[in-house]
Structure formats: structure tokens, C-alpha cells
Amino acid sequence: MCRPYATPLHPPLLYQKPDKPGINALPVKRPNVVKLREQLIPLIIDLAVVLVFLPNATNSRMDIFLQQIVNGLVLGSIYALVALGYTMVYGLLGLINFAHGEVVMVGAMVALSVINFGLANGWPLPLAVLLATASAMLCCMALGWLIERVGYRPLRHAPRLAPLISAIGISIILQQLMMLIWGSTYRPFPALFNSEPHVVLGASITDLQILIIVLAAATMGGLMLLVQRTRFGRAMRATAENPAIATLMGVNTNRVIALTFMLGSALGALAGVMVSANYAIAHFSMGFMLGLKAFTAAVLGGIGNLAGAVVGGLLLGLIEALCSGYISDLTGGMFGSNYRDVFAFLVLILVLIFRPSGLMGEKVAERA
Amino acid sequence: MSLLSVRNLHVAYGAIQAVRGINLDIAAGERVCLIGSNGAGKTTTLKALARLLPAQGELHYDGHDLQRLPAHGLAKRGLALVPEGRGVFARLTVLENLLMGTYSRNSSKGEQEADVQRVFGLLPRLAERAQQLAGTLSGGEQQMLAIGRALMSHPKLLLLDEPSMGLAPIMVQKIFDVIRSVTEQGVTLLLVEQNAHLALSLCSRGYVLSNGCITMQDDSKALLANPQVQATYLGMHMA
Ligand SMILES: Nc1ncnc2c1ncn2[C@@H]1O[C@H](COP(=O)(O)OP(=O)(O)O)[C@@H](O)[C@H]1O
Ligand SMILES: [Mg+2]
Numbered sequence: 081m082c083r084p085y086a087t088p089l090h091p092p093l094l095y096q097k098p099d100k101p102g103i104n105a106l107p108v109k110r111p112n113v114v115k116l117r118e119q120l121i122p123l124i125i126d127l128a129v130v131l132v133f134l135p136n137a138t139n140s141r142m143d144i145f146l147q148q149i150v151n152g153l154v155l156g157s158i159y160a161l162v163a164l165g166y167t168m169v170y171g172l173l174g175l176i177n178f179a180h181g182e183v184v185m186v187g188a189m190v191a192l193s194v195i196n197f198g199l200a201n202g203w204p205l206p207l208a209v210l211l212a213t214a215s216a217m218l219c220c221m222a223l224g225w226l227i228e229r230v231g232y233r234p235l236r237h238a239p240r241l242a243p244l245i246s247a248i249g250i251s252i253i254l255q256q257l258m259m260l261i262w263g264s265t266y267r268p269f270p271a272l273f274n275s276e277p278h279v280v281l282g283a284s285i286t287d288l289q290i291l292i293i294v295l296a297a298a299t300m301g302g303l304m305l306l307v308q309r310t311r312f313g314r315a316m317r318a319t320a321e322n323p324a325i326a327t328l329m330g331v332n333t334n335r336v337i338a339l340t341f342m343l344g345s346a347l348g349a350l351a352g353v354m355v356s357a358n359y360a361i362a363h364f365s366m367g368f369m370l371g372l373k374a375f376t377a378a379v380l381g382g383i384g385n386l387a388g389a390v391v392g393g394l395l396l397g398l399i400e401a402l403c404s405g406y407i408s409d410l411t412g413g414m415f416g417s418n419y420r421d422v423f424a425f426l427v428l429i430l431v432l433i434f435r436p437s438g439l440m441g442e443k444v445a446e447r448a
Numbered sequence: 449m450s451l452l453s454v455r456n457l458h459v460a461y462g463a464i465q466a467v468r469g470i471n472l473d474i475a476a477g478e479r480v481c482l483i484g485s486n487g488a489g490k491t492t493t494l495k496a497l498a499r500l501l502p503a504q505g506e507l508h509y510d511g512h513d514l515q516r517l518p519a520h521g522l523a524k525r526g527l528a529l530v531p532e533g534r535g536v537f538a539r540l541t542v543l544e545n546l547l548m549g550t551y552s553r554n555s556s557k558g559e560q561e562a563d564v565q566r567v568f569g570l571l572p573r574l575a576e577r578a579q580q581l582a583g584t585l586s587g588g589e590q591q592m593l594a595i596g597r598a599l600m601s602h603p604k605l606l607l608l609d610e611p612s613m614g615l616a617p618i619m620v621q622k623i624f625d626v627i628r629s630v631t632e633q634g635v636t637l638l639l640v641e642q643n644a645h646l647a648l649s650l651c652s653r654g655y656v657l658s659n660g661c662i663t664m665q666d667d668s669k670a671l672l673a674n675p676q677v678q679a680t681y682l683g684m685h686m687a
Contacts, residue, residue, distance in 0.1 A: 330523035330552025
């Protein structure tokens with residue numbers, strides 16, 4: 081039986097809605113329409129200026145410059161793949177999955193084991209590489225699912241610090257686990273191609289590097305199609321914007337979130353295999369720096385924005401390659417290319433100070 | 449046999465009891481409204497019915513125990529809520545918003561296209577804006593989109609939360625015409641409104657919610673003639 085208060089019909093205006101309506105209000109958002117072209121044009125101009133003047137300013141030779149561009153594109157493709165993992169999760173949950181770098185590392189380690197096993201058992205190299213990559217991606221998808229389920233989902237409504245601490249915990253566990261399994265030494269990653277590098281205009285590029293750039297581009301193109309054109313992609317974007325309304329449409333948002341973690345982890349695994357193959361090395365701690373740099377790339381592009389992650393990744397790769405290539409000349413030999421890691425974090429700090437929404441992000445972060 | 453039956457529904461936000469034991473019964477094909485002033489608990493009631501809020505009480509819909517269904521399982525069973533404030537996906541286009549309405553049906557491209565055309569026929573304004581981002585629509589257009597999106601799922605029971613809110617009278621008229629024509633095709637309606645006159649003239653029956661409790665229920669004519677309702681809910685709109 082419903083028992084009203086003393087006066088059954090209250091004067092209506094006595095009831096004020098709370099200032100912060102929380103779940104009560106389903107807000108109508110009017111986003112700033114991000115004009116891709118307007119954002120990209122100044123970017124391209126800047127890049128062109130750098131490309132034209134940097135080699136002249138340092139009196140360097142064109143071939144060295146081109147070489148840095150090649151290196152930057154390879155590095156950038158890898159950063160972009162990893163950055164997509166950060167940005168997809170952030171777009172959906174407003175959460176920075178700081179364990180993502182470790183997923184990349186696990187991908188590399190799994191691939192290394194499968195390749196070594198395959199080569200020891202006389203598999204042809206292409207088959208070993210293919211199976212290694214596939215198993216790395218599958219393992220990492222399972223890992224991504226597990227991380228979300230165990231590490232983040234129980235904390236979905238907890239204060240923001242809680243999932244961050246959870247992420248650090250997961251990172252430590254994964255690193256230590258991998259160290260126990262694969263040891264703490266640098267493990268050589270077998271060469272996947274034996275051919276000589278191609279020399280174009282004095283810059284050399286290996287088959288592996290070409291494969292990395294092409295495969296990363298194709299994968300990212302596929303992801304864009306998935307997100308923009310498919311039913312699942314629509315559900316993903318709807319969930320990112322308003323999970324409660326997406327639920328009303330019949331979307332199982334928990335499933336969308338889990339699948340997004342798996343998708344990001346698969347891309348991360350692919351990137352992990354690429355890094356290890358490119359540098360011919362794998363190590364249990366390799367995920368940390370790579371993860372931080374890819375996170376920087378995501379922030380540079382505008383975290384939460386898929387195209388931004390790609391642009392940010394490529395740009396960061398180029399910045400890093402060019403800066404570490406020329407720092408010695410520019411500083412009269414005072415700093416060498418061993419300072420390469422500094423540039424990524426310089427970029428991160430500058431972006432956070434001057435344009436926290438990143439190159440392609442919306443002006444105001446809608447989801448804190 | 450009622451399509452929706454609610455027994456002793458309680459909803460609380462922490463210590464705040466927003467809905468305190470209400471009963472509702474809606475037969476298939478009926479048009480029923482739930483009126484009440486700001487803060488009475490109307491939105492809370494609808495959200496509880498859509499399983500977006502934890503609630504106590506017995507909720508039966510079309511042979512289902514709603515308390516046992518997940519929130520994302522309702523659309524496929526024909527229960528659609530058009531939420532307060534419209535809740536369109538601002539960053540999706542109008543067409544994508546409509547397609548989200550068919551998400552639970554998992555229908556073929558052809559069926560989807562037919563559904564889109566049906567909704568465009570009902571709401572021609574949306575057809576003109578199909579490729580526009582929903583966030584760039586006017587309030588009235590967003591309300592049309594929210595209703596159109598709900599219709600994409602072929603609902604049996606439509607829950608509408610204050611569709612007239614913040615709209616110019618002419619737009620309200622258009623939207624209520626659409627709602628009427630939809631219900632004339634057999635969709636059952638539970639309409640929540642602060643605008644009691646509007647709601648009672650569309651619906652055959654109404655509940656008056658005050659302070660989380662149903663204080664009156666009657667057919668629309670009787671409620672419109674009731675002096676207490678007139679003073680509290682109809683007079684309010686003159687002011
Ligand atoms: N998220 C919330 N947290 C706390 N109290 C809420 C919340 N949402 C609504 N309320 C309170 O519940 C009561 C009913 O609100 P609501 O259902 O939105 O009213 P109506 O839709 O009839 O205007 C109000 O007193 C309101 O302040
Ligand atoms: Mg309300």
C-alpha cells in the first residue's frame with residue numbers, strides 16, 4: 081500500500097531536481113563536429129615545413145633524412161596499433177588501460193615461443209610466423225578479456241584512482257609472470273626475412289619493414305571499417321556515447337566492452353610481434369616504454385579518437401626518428417641518439433600543457 | 449489480461465524513496481498516461497520498468513517477469529522506452545540512430561531498409577536529415593528521432609517520458625499526432641507528462657503520481673473534471 085505524505089497533492093514547485101542529476105538525466109549532447117580537414121591542413125603544413133627545413137638546417141644528406149622517415153614510419157605504425165588499444169578503451173569507459181603495454185609484451189613473448197618451437201620442429205618459416213602471430217593475437221585476446229573482467233569491471237563505479245591502481249597491479253603481475261616463464265635476459269627474436277634491404281634514394285628499407293607498414297595500414301583500415309560500417313561498430317559508438325541508452329536499444333554493453341578489450345589486445349599483440357621482429361629482440365620489460373609511448377601517441381592524436389590514434393602514432397614515430405637522428409648535429413654532438421626516449425615524453429608534456437584535447441580531440445572532454 | 453502489470457513497485461536512490469509502492473495495469477492496445485508534477489517519480493517509474501534502476505516489486509510484462517530479464521533483453525521483447533531528454537546518440541547520424549533501434553532484431557538489410565522507410569513515412573523530417581549528426585538536430589527533431597528509433601524495434605509497449613518537454617506548441621502538436629497514429633496501429637502506450645491536459649486528451653485513462661505514490665486513477669474525462677486535478681495539474685499550465 082502506497083502511503084503518501086501528509087498532504088497528498090503537493091504544490092508542484094516545491095520539488096526541485098538536484099543540481100547534478102546523475103543517472104536521472106539522459107543529457108542531450110551537442111558535440112563540436114570535428115572538422116577533419118580543418119584540423120589536418122595545419123598539421124600537414126607543419127610537417128612539410130619540418131621536412132623541407134630540417135635537412136637543410138643541419139646540412140645533412142638527403143639519404144640520411146629519408147632513412148629517418150622510413151624508421152619513423154615503421155615505428156609510427158607500431159605506435160599507432162598500440163595507441164588504438166588505449167584510445168578504444170578510453171572512448172568506451174573513460175579509463176586508461178595502463179596494462180595495455182604489458183599485453184603487447186605478452187604478445188611478443190608468445191610469438192617468440194611459437195616461432196622457436198616451430199623452427200625447432202622444422203616448420204617452414206612463413207608457417208611458423210603465421211601461427212606465431214595468430215597464437216599471440218588469440219592469447220592476448222583472452223588476456224584482454226581477463227584483464228577487463230577481473231581488473232576493471234568490478235571497479236566500474238569505483239573512484240577513478242581504483243582502476244589505475246588495478247592497472248599497475250596487473251602490469252606488475254604480467255611482467256613478473258613473463259619473467260618467470262621466459263627469464264630476465266634479452267631473448268633474440270629470429271629473423272623473419274633473409275633478403276637484403278632495398279635501397280631507395282640512398283635509404284634502405286627491409287622487406288620486414290615494408291610488411292610492417294602495409295600490415296599495420298591494412299589492419300587499421302579494417303578497424304575503421306568495423307567501427308564505422310558494421311552493426312557491432314555502431315553498438316560500440318553508441319555505448320561510448322551513452323551506455324544506458326545503448327542498453328535500451330538491446331545492446332549488451334558488458335559484451336561490447338569485453339569485445340573492445342579483446343580487439344585492442346589483438347592489435348597490441350600484432351604490434352608486439354612487429355616490434356620484436358623489427359628489433360630482433362624480446363624482453364619481459366619491453367611493454368613498459370612501448371606502452372607509455374603509444375599512450376603518448378593516443379594523447380597527441382586526441383585520446384578517444386580512433387583516427388587521432390593513427391595520426392598521433394605516425395607523428396610520434398616520425399618525431400622520434402627525426403629528433404634522435406638529428407639531435408647530435410643540432411646540439412653539436414652534446415646529446416646523442418641515446419636520448420631518443422626523451423622526445424616522446426617532451427611531446428606528451430607539451431601536448432598536455434598546450435593542447436590537452438590532442439590534435440583531433442574535441443575541445444572539451446565530454447567524459448572525464 | 450494486462451500487457452503490463454506492476455505491483456507494489458518501490459524504487460530508492462540511496463536513502464531517498466522516489467517511488468513508494470505503486471500499482472499499474474495496462475491492457476494491450478490501451479493509451480494510459482501517468483501525470484504528476486516535477487519530482488513526483490514519473491521518470492523513476494519508467495526507468496524501473498525499463499530495468500535501468502534496481503527496483504522492488506512485481507513487474508509483469510507480456511508473460512515475462514521483468515525482474516528476471518536483463519535491461520538489454522527488453523527491446524527484443526517489444527518494450528521500448530523513449531527517455532526523458534530524448535537520449536539520441538549525438539555523434540551518430542540520424543540513420544545510424546534509427547538503425548540502433550533495430551539492433552535487437554538483428555534483421556536483414558532489406559527488413560532494416562523497410563523499417564527505415566516506414567519511419568521516414570511517419571516522420572518525413574527525419575528523411576531530409578538522414579545523414580546529419582543527431583546532435584545537430586533541433587529539440588523537436590531529436591524528439592522525433594527518439595520516437596522513430598523506438599518504432600524501429602516494432603514495440604508492443606511504448607513508454608514515453610515527457611515528449612512535449614521544452615518544445616514549441618506546434619512541434620508538440622506534430623509529435624502528439626504521430627504518437628496517436630502509432631497507437632491507432634495497435635501499439636500500447638504509457639505516456640508520462642507534466643502537461644496533464646495534453647496527456648489526458650490523448651489517453652483514455654490516467655494515473656496521478658504525487659510524491660512517489662498514485663493518488664488518483666480514473667478515466668481521462670473524470671480526471672479532467674476533477675477539481676483537485678484542475679487546481680494542481682491543469683492550473684499549473686496557465687501559470
Ligand atoms: N539519480 C538520483 N539520485 C537521487 N535522487 C534522485 C535521482 N533521480 C531522481 N531523484 C529524486 O527522485 C525523485 C523523483 O524524480 P523523477 O522520477 O525524476 O521525477 P519526475 O520524473 O516525476 O519529475 C525526485 O525527488 C528526485 O529528486
Ligand atoms: Mg521526469
